[in-house]
Amino acid sequence: MVEAVSCEALTMQDRGERPAEALEAAVLVAADLVAGAASVTVLTGAGISTDSGIPDFRGPEGVWTKNPEAEKASDIRYFMADSGVRRARWEVLAHGGMWDGVEPNEGHRALRPLEVGGRLHTLVTQNVDGLHVLAGTDPALVVEVHGTVRRAMCLGCDWRADIDVVLDRVRAGDLDPHCDACGGLLKSATVSFGQGLFEGDMERSLAAARECDVLLAVGSTLGVYPVALMVPEAVDNGAAVVVVNGSPTEMDHLATVNVRGSISEVLPRIVGRPQHVVDESRPTW
Numbered sequence: 001m002v003e004a005v006s007c008e009a010l011t012m013q014d015r016g017e018r019p020a021e022a023l024e025a026a027v028l029v030a031a032d033l034v035a036g037a038a039s040v041t042v043l044t045g046a047g048i049s050t051d052s053g054i055p056d057f058r059g060p061e062g063v064w065t066k067n068p069e070a071e072k073a074s075d076i077r078y079f080m081a082d083s084g085v086r087r088a089r090w091e092v093l094a095h096g097g098m099w100d101g102v103e104p105n106e107g108h109r110a111l112r113p114l115e116v117g118g119r120l121h122t123l124v125t126q127n128v129d130g131l132h133v134l135a136g137t138d139p140a141l142v143v144e145v146h147g148t149v150r151r152a153m154c155l156g157c158d159w160r161a162d163i164d165v166v167l168d169r170v171r172a173g174d175l176d177p178h179c180d181a182c183g184g185l186l187k188s189a190t191v192s193f194g195q196g197l198f199e200g201d202m203e204r205s206l207a208a209a210r211e212c213d214v215l216l217a218v219g220s221t222l223g224v225y226p227v228a229l230m231v232p233e234a235v236d237n238g239a240a241v242v243v244v245n246g247s248p249t250e251m252d253h254l255a256t257v258n259v260r261g262s263i264s265e266v267l268p269r270i271v272g273r274p275q276h277v278v279d280e281s282r283p284t285w
């Protein structure tokens with residue numbers, strides 16, 4: 001376990017130092033914590049995908065803020081009750097180009113070195129864009145707690161498939177597709193409002209928070225539960241918490257260090273250092 005460090009960076013701005021200096025100091029503290037950890041659990045939210053052009057849903061200029069009707073498609077009750085809502089949703093997915101050409105950015109790629117030497121315990125993401133796996137992170141290490149738009153599911157049985165299987169049907173004129181196996185409603189494999197998390201995902205995420213040396217929370221406001229509980233879970237079990245986000249989060253008070261800057265700029269610096277091995281018995285040549 002990593003000892004919590006007292007962080008100068010947290011108070012630098014209070015002492016009148018320039019934000020750029022405070023950011024620099026916070027990056028160094030964070031990089032040191034990550035380099036000294038044998039096991040790192042990562043939690044990511046929407047902020048890591050902003051530089052990939054993923055639309056913001058809830059902000060002032062968000063998709064749902066400007067068009068509340070669009071949010072209905074993400075509420076399981078409307079989706080199940082109204083074929084018009086389902087048709088509109090499939091229409092957007094099949095023809096709207098919402099996810100076409102969306103590529104991982106430097107932030108997603110920055111996390112890859114953690115896998116060297118098996119230091120990445122688990123990467124938990126609140127994002128449904130599938131970009132961590134596209135960036136090359138081992139899918140076995142990724143928990144997509146809110147599901148993924150890259151897969152389709154049946155609401156009536158265990159049928160699952162790549163989303164393209166269903167999108168091809170929609171493009172061929174099957175505008176409200178149902179399951180061939182059971183007749184149930186098909187949906188992207190995302191967790192909609194009113195829909196429970198997928199079985200086992202939250203347990204696995206909390207275990208990853210308990211078992212790591214450092215919890216690295218990136219691009220999440222840490223205000224969506226239950227996934228935000230990973231932070232107190234990590235703290236209670238002696239892990240250091242590094243929060244990287246462009247704006248304040250609801251868990252800043254629990255962080256060992258808060259790094260407030262551009263994710264795609266600071267994350268490569270925080271994660272890029274090789275692990276420093278503390279082994280005094282090793283001979284020096």
Ligand SMILES: [Zn+2]
Pocket residue numbers: 154155156157158159179180181182183184
């Ligand atoms: Zn089915």
